[in-house]
Amino acid sequence: MATTTGVYHTSYRADLALRHTRLEYVRLALALAVVAALPFYVSPFWLHVLDQIGIAVIGAIGLNILVGYTGQISLGQGGFLAVGAYSAGVVATKSDLSPLVGVLVAVLVTAVVGAFFGLPALRLKGLYLAIATLASQQIIVWLIVHWDFLTGGVDALVLEPATVFGWTPTGDFDWYWVIVGFATLATITATNLFRTGVGRAFVAIRDHDIAAEVIGVNPARYKVLAFAVSSAFVGLAGALTAYWTQILTWERFTLDVSILYLAMIIVGGLGSVAGSIYGAAFMIAIPAYLDQLSLRVSADSILATDLPAIKLLIFGLTIVLFLVFEPRGLARIWQRAKDYLRLWPFRY
Amino acid sequence: MKLRIGAVALVLALTLVAGAQSRSTAPAIKIGAIFDRSGATSDVGVPYSDGVLAYIAYINSRGGVKGRKIQLLSQDTGYNVARSEAFYQQLRTSGIVAISGWATADTEAFKARVAADRLPYVSASYAESVANPEETPYNFFIAPSYSQQMRIALRWISRQNPGQQVKVAVCYSDSPFGRSPLEDGKRYIESKRLPMSYDTQCAMRPGGTDFTAQLTRIRDSDYIIVQNTSAPASTLAKDAARLGMRARIVLLNWAADELFVTLAGAARTGAVGIQPFGTTALKVPGLKAPTQWLQSHGGGSIHRKGIHYVQGWYTTAVLIAAIRRVVAQNEDVNGPNIKTALETMPAIGTGGVTASIKFSKSYHAGQRGSRIFRVTRGRFRQIAPLTTP
Numbered sequence: 108m109a110t111t112t113g114v115y116h117t118s119y120r121a122d123l124a125l126r127h128t129r130l131e132y133v134r135l136a137l138a139l140a141v142v143a144a145l146p147f148y149v150s151p152f153w154l155h156v157l158d159q160i161g162i163a164v165i166g167a168i169g170l171n172i173l174v175g176y177t178g179q180i181s182l183g184q185g186g187f188l189a190v191g192a193y194s195a196g197v198v199a200t201k202s203d204l205s206p207l208v209g210v211l212v213a214v215l216v217t218a219v220v221g222a223f224f225g226l227p228a229l230r231l232k233g234l235y236l237a238i239a240t241l242a243s244q245q246i247i248v249w250l251i252v253h254w255d256f257l258t259g260g261v262d263a264l265v266l267e268p269a270t271v272f273g274w275t276p277t278g279d280f281d282w283y284w285v286i287v288g289f290a291t292l293a294t295i296t297a298t299n300l301f302r303t304g305v306g307r308a309f310v311a312i313r314d315h316d317i318a319a320e321v322i323g324v325n326p327a328r329y330k331v332l333a334f335a336v337s338s339a340f341v342g343l344a345g346a347l348t349a350y351w352t353q354i355l356t357w358e359r360f361t362l363d364v365s366i367l368y369l370a371m372i373i374v375g376g377l378g379s380v381a382g383s384i385y386g387a388a389f390m391i392a393i394p395a396y397l398d399q400l401s402l403r404v405s406a407d408s409i410l411a412t413d414l415p416a417i418k419l420l421i422f423g424l425t426i427v428l429f430l431v432f433e434p435r436g437l438a439r440i441w442q443r444a445k446d447y448l449r450l451w452p453f454r455y
Numbered sequence: 456m457k458l459r460i461g462a463v464a465l466v467l468a469l470t471l472v473a474g475a476q477s478r479s480t481a482p483a484i485k486i487g488a489i490f491d492r493s494g495a496t497s498d499v500g501v502p503y504s505d506g507v508l509a510y511i512a513y514i515n516s517r518g519g520v521k522g523r524k525i526q527l528l529s530q531d532t533g534y535n536v537a538r539s540e541a542f543y544q545q546l547r548t549s550g551i552v553a554i555s556g557w558a559t560a561d562t563e564a565f566k567a568r569v570a571a572d573r574l575p576y577v578s579a580s581y582a583e584s585v586a587n588p589e590e591t592p593y594n595f596f597i598a599p600s601y602s603q604q605m606r607i608a609l610r611w612i613s614r615q616n617p618g619q620q621v622k623v624a625v626c627y628s629d630s631p632f633g634r635s636p637l638e639d640g641k642r643y644i645e646s647k648r649l650p651m652s653y654d655t656q657c658a659m660r661p662g663g664t665d666f667t668a669q670l671t672r673i674r675d676s677d678y679i680i681v682q683n684t685s686a687p688a689s690t691l692a693k694d695a696a697r698l699g700m701r702a703r704i705v706l707l708n709w710a711a712d713e714l715f716v717t718l719a720g721a722a723r724t725g726a727v728g729i730q731p732f733g734t735t736a737l738k739v740p741g742l743k744a745p746t747q748w749l750q751s752h753g754g755g756s757i758h759r760k761g762i763h764y765v766q767g768w769y770t771t772a773v774l775i776a777a778i779r780r781v782v783a784q785n786e787d788v789n790g791p792n793i794k795t796a797l798e799t800m801p802a803i804g805t806g807g808v809t810a811s812i813k814f815s816k817s818y819h820a821g822q823r824g825s826r827i828f829r830v831t832r833g834r835f836r837q838i839a840p841l842t843t844p
Contacts (some may be wrong), residue, residue: 151548159541250799262631263564293838352540354564359537392676398545402528407508415493 111196112238123302143441146283154279156395160288162347162386165293167371168380169340171225174369175377177333178313183240184368186224186247187338189360191217193251194256196355199266206269206350213346214339220247221338228330230414232316244365251357264355283350289347293340297380299348300336308332372420374429376438385437393425394418461663462822468707471492480839484519484778484788486511486554489548489577493662494534498701499688499709499763500557504529505754506745506767507555513748521782525775535659536561547572553774553793556580559632559840566591573790575797579766581708582635585821588798593790595797597773597812597821598766601632601682602639604707604729606844607682607825609640611727612705613649616677620650624673624702626657626666626691627682632658635684636707643844659687666691668774670698680705689718703727708825709827716834723830727838729821731809734835741806769805773812774820775804810841 113247128131146154153310166188173179193211198209224243231239251258258264269277276282300306308329311319316326349355367390375386397418399408410417488507491500519525524796532538546554547568554569556562556578566585569576570593577595578585583602585594599607605625612623612684625640627633637655642789644653654676657669657702672690673679679695679702688710695702704713704726713735719726735742735757745768746757754760759787777796778788786792802813812821827832828835 152545155544155548260541261560261629261634263560265564289470333834347547354536354540356536356564358535398530398542402532407512411529412492412531415531 125298125302142287146280151279152399153395154283156392158279158286158351159395160388160391161283162344162351163368163371163391164290164384165347166225166341166368167383167387168293168345169337169344169374170368171372171375171377171380172300173337174334174342175379175382177309177330177337178300178316178331179225179333180233180237180371181240181334181337182237182252182362183221183224183243183247184341184366185307185360185362185364186244187221187250187341188345188348188364189247191342191347191359192222192339192355193264194342194347195264195346195349196264197257199269199349200264200371206271209269210343210346210348212343213282213349217342217345218335218339221341222331222335225331225338227328241362244362248357248360249429250361255317255416258357259355261357264350266353268353269350286347286351289343292386293343294380295438297340297383301380305329305336307331310378328407344425367422372427372436373434374425374436376436379436379438381441382436382438385441389437390422390425391441395420397421472590474736475551481523483524485524485528485549485551485556486553486774487527487549487551488527488529488530489539489542489561489741490531491534491557492531492745494532495630496534496558496684496709497626498714498740499684499712499761500534502644502761502763503767504531505760506764507754507771508767509745509748509764510771510775511753513744519717520775520779523782523788525778529744532557532559532561534560538563540564543568546558547574548828552778552788552790553676555771555774558630559635560566562594563631573794575777575790575793577770579770580632581820583639583820586636586818588817588819591713591819593679595814595821597809598708598731599709599822599825600820601636603823603844604731604825605640605680605682606638607827607842608619608705608707608727608729609651610647610844611650611729611827611839611842612678613647615619620652622652622654622676622680623678623680623707624654624657624676625682626669626673627655627657627832628684628687629660633682635647640680654789659683659691661687664690665688666694667698670700672828673702674698674700676700676702678703678705680707680711682707684716685712685715689715689722692719692722705729707730711828711835712763713834714760716735718831723833726830728828728830728835729825730762730828730835731822732762732769733826733837734767734828735760735806736763736834737837739807741765741794741808743806744768765808769808769812770791773797773803776800780792789800801813 114127115439127381170184181290194216195209198204198212227239229237252260308324311324312326312329320326371386371390374389377385399445401414404410466525489498490504492504511525515524530542532542541712553575559580559582562578562585566720575593577840581596581600583600585591586600603663631687642654656672659666688706692704706728711730714817716723745765747759770813777793778802780796783793797814798816804811810822810824826837826840827839829838
């Protein structure tokens with residue numbers, strides 16, 4: 108890892124540390140300060156978008172664990188989000204249990220479902236696995252539409268506001284803190300996951316599964332585990348979606364969503380927790396900005412009448428441009444910017 | 456470098472345009488609108504939303520409401536509840552006083568929220584579930600409910616076959632919109648002891664292009680009531696004709712239009728429409744303003760545009776009439792006052808396009824009856840005057 112000149116690691120502990128210099132701590136503190144200050148300064152619309160981003164961050168980190176770190180392509184993200192959301196939704200509508208229990212149930216159920224649909228990964232790789240996970244996406248959405256005794260079928264499942272310890276978060280400002288809390292927890296968990304044996308095993312499988320097996324990593328076990336861990340994060344994102352929006356329909360969890368999340372981690376940076384955050388923010392904020400812009404122009408201008416088409420166009424263009432100019436995403440661009448500034452004004 | 460200058464110029468131009476448009480003397484009254492121009496119901500959603508936009512432009516061209524312009528904040532959410540939900544969040548924080556809604560799925564999903572946010576929600580969904588103000592105080596719609604249209608259809612069918620046992624099947628969009636009147640139809644048959652069977656196996660998947668499989672299940676029915684939009688309804692009619700079915704097609708509001716007549720070809724003949732808004736072929740004074748506006752603004756013929764344009768026009772007209780009443784009484788233009796105005800204003804005439812529209816404090820559907828039409832010689836012609844079940 109590239110750190111500043113003059114920083115030498117003399118112990119494994121120092122080598123494993125997440126941050127090495129004082130500057131990195133200052134930067135972290137600044138980032139946290141910005142996150143804490145943002146909701147006080149942005150408009151209600153952008154506050155809503157920030158909440159969306161927070162949830163997407165958790166989902167994107169989950170997907171990145173699977174795709175970016177373990178190298179298992181998944182098109183089932185939307186389905187797994189749906190499992191999380193509907194698990195929480197069913198707990199909320201059919202029982203009096205606390206929303207915290209709902210979140211926990213959602214995380215566990217999604218992990219189990221994810222591990223189940225990850226079983227084909229034991230035999231399949233690459234495109235073939237992508238198609239197998241695509242099946243999971245379609246099956247899950249089909250089940251949601253047809254298990255109407257549980258999910259409400261094609262009707263929306265409407266939840267009551269969630270109350271935890273006598274506090275009912277109402278509005279986007281309250282929810283911001285809940286969502287940011289969970290997103291921070293997810294970020295810390297994921298970052299530390301890759302300092303453990305399990306995380307290293309995931310990376311080994313991604314880099315070369317046969318070599319990983321030779322050095323003693325059990326690919327079967329770790330592939331299924333990667334699906335379970337990834338899905339647990341995604342389930343959390345789904346559960347938060349359920350409690351926050353209070354309106355669940357299958358349309359929120361279609362294949363488009365799976366592709367959107369893949370786009371997030373491609374644009375953000377595969378195999379990077381920070382990249383998942385940048386990617387989620389970028390891919391949610393751009394369409395939101397277009398939404399906002401479309402309301403400012405007159406109602407019969409092309410931006411207002413053909414907004415969905417324009418959004419799709421920009422979505423496609425973003426992915427193509429990133430794949431061409433920076434396949435390693437925003438995380439890499441940020442890294443390069445930091446390197447450039449660190450060495451400025453003298454380059455090697 | 457050239458590219459960069461171009462980009463900067465573009466951004467500047469956009470900002471200027473945005474800035475210029477927001478400058479006005481009296482503050483504009485903002486209304487939100489959720490449209491479907493690209494989704495499963497865009498066949499009727501496009502003319503409807505054109506009608507809404509046209510009425511807003513029309514009222515603004517005449518000076519707005521007492522000098523205050525109406526500003527419409529609209530978005531095409533593609534018949535997708537999740538996208539409508541995101542847009543609703545955006546709307547409620549942008550200073551709007553009322554919403555013109557579209558689909559049944561999101562109208563039902565938002566009913567608790569619009570009540571909490573105190574935003575009158577005039578929907579293009581006529582689901583009976585949002586007509587009772589005790590449960591949904593802020594929801595309104597100007598037509599007879601889908602359930603009411605279903606009852607009118609069932610009553611008409613039973614009158615056509617006195618004393619005979621008939622087989623009725625309902626083909627419906629497999630969505631909250633399509634399912635909305637199913638149960639009420641069944642209850643109506645039971646309560647009136649109508650001699651008819653009632654088959655609801657024919658669910659039409661949104662976006663489906665072939666309904667042969669569904670139709671074979673209801674092959675021997677005498678009547679098929681269609682609760683869907685006109686494009687899928689015409690496909691269904693053609694499929695039924697191809698299968699040699701003798702069943703008569705009975706279309707409810709969103710399917711009984713000019714587009715159905717155009718698309719269904721030979722299969723259209725004899726189809727019956729329960730259409731509270733009539734057809735564009737009617738010679739009534741209420742069609743004059745929308746027809747002239749459309750022609751003078753390059754929209755072409757009203758017959759080609761279809762009756763849903765008029766439907767969007769008059770839905771908006773009713774909402775604006777309520778706002779006008781609030782302004783005339785010198786009250787604040789806000790959600791609760793518009794709701795009160797809608798509930799208490801006298802019946803609004805639409806120049807013969809519909810029966811007069813009147814809401815009350817106990818019922819938020821603007822009409823209870825509908826005229827009945829039948830396709831003969833290539834267009835819908837009236838066969839029964841205003842009918843209530």
